[in-house]
Amino acid sequence: MIRAGLDPISQFKIYKLAELKVGKYDLSFTNASFMMLLAVALIGLWMFFGTRKRELVPGRGQSFVEVTYEFVAGLVRSSAGADGLKFFPFVFSLFIFILFANMLGMIPIFFTTTSHIIVTFTLAMMVMALVVGYGVFKHGFKFLKIFWPSGIPIVILPFVSLLEVISFLSRPISLSVRLWANMLAGHILLKLFAGFCIMMVTAFGLFPGALGAIIPFTLTFALIPLEFLVAFVQAYVFALLTSVYLSDALHPGH
């Protein structure tokens, strides 16, 4: 059991909590599903207590909520423009969901939802679907202008267009892999270095083992704040890139 606990990969395992099968699809309620709903529930609680009083001069909880609101609103406004604010609820939901999922993952034993590529890829595809859907709905054929930048000499335009197409197609991949790989690598590293400490002590006893554990312990200690930073920064980057991509849907041909 101790060995299994030290395995840096086992923390990403999914367990079924309740069986659910629809046709050939296995939609069982798992520990991952539980963490997603937990994140949503915690966000709901946080928002509820932060917006309950609606004071003119905010208290601590209210100003925390308001600062988060202003932060994301400022992010959307600066990268997608003022008309990008119609996507504000979506970007805010993405940001806060990823942030809570990442932060919950930092708690020991808790499963990290965003460490699974399918989760981050689904989120990225939601963004791309919104970008393409809104772009085509709003601009029709003109949406293709995003592959046809203005002000480029006609000779190199095909190459630029090709590059634009490739970069557009690689967006969901880069968006999802960035978040997923950061969370996965961070958690593996943490688990690995923390596991080293235990291994050193169990393998060599308390006296030489604890000495050997000093370096991995220091690294673990240093990694934890870094991982908190990564957890925040990845949520921020995801929201930022979402706003940038949505800006394309709003103003193609820039």
Next chain:
Amino acid sequence: MTFMTLLSNLTLPVSDIVMMAAAAAAPDDVLNMEHHEASASFPPFDPQYFAGQIFWLLISFAILYFMLSRVFLPRIGQTLEERSNRIADDLDTAAQMQAQAEDASKSYERSLSDARAKAHNVAESTRASVDAELAKEMAEADALAEKQSELAETRIRKIRTEAMANIDSIAADVAQAAIEAVSGKKMTAAAVTKAIKAR
């Protein structure tokens, strides 16, 4: 199995380190079993749960999205808007009040300078009237003094002329007495007077 190749790339160093570190303590079969178990299916790539993950993610995100976009975000936005409106209102009121205060101070200063000017006028006119009165009284006093000195002078002149008039008779008396004493002759007063007048 592309997953397997990716997986071995990702997990090999990890597993190696785990194996090396644990080798001192753990029996071989435990290690082998663990290694096997870890690499059998790398959970983040396990397609068994893909459908379930997507399903539950979409449900969670939909709940979150509607919760935020319908209830909480408008609520926060409204609060923020109310606050910024209130602040703008307050700023307006403050500007208005400042203007009023400026007006008030301006009118106060105006009335102050008016009062000062008036006080100046009053002082000036008082001083003028006092001066005039003073001059009048001076003139009156001067006139009085002139009259009195004139009266005194006329009286003195009268006294002098009277004295001058008496002086002849006195001289005649004195001369009559002196002649009588020196010559023993008696002269009439009229003769003495006549002699004096003749000189």
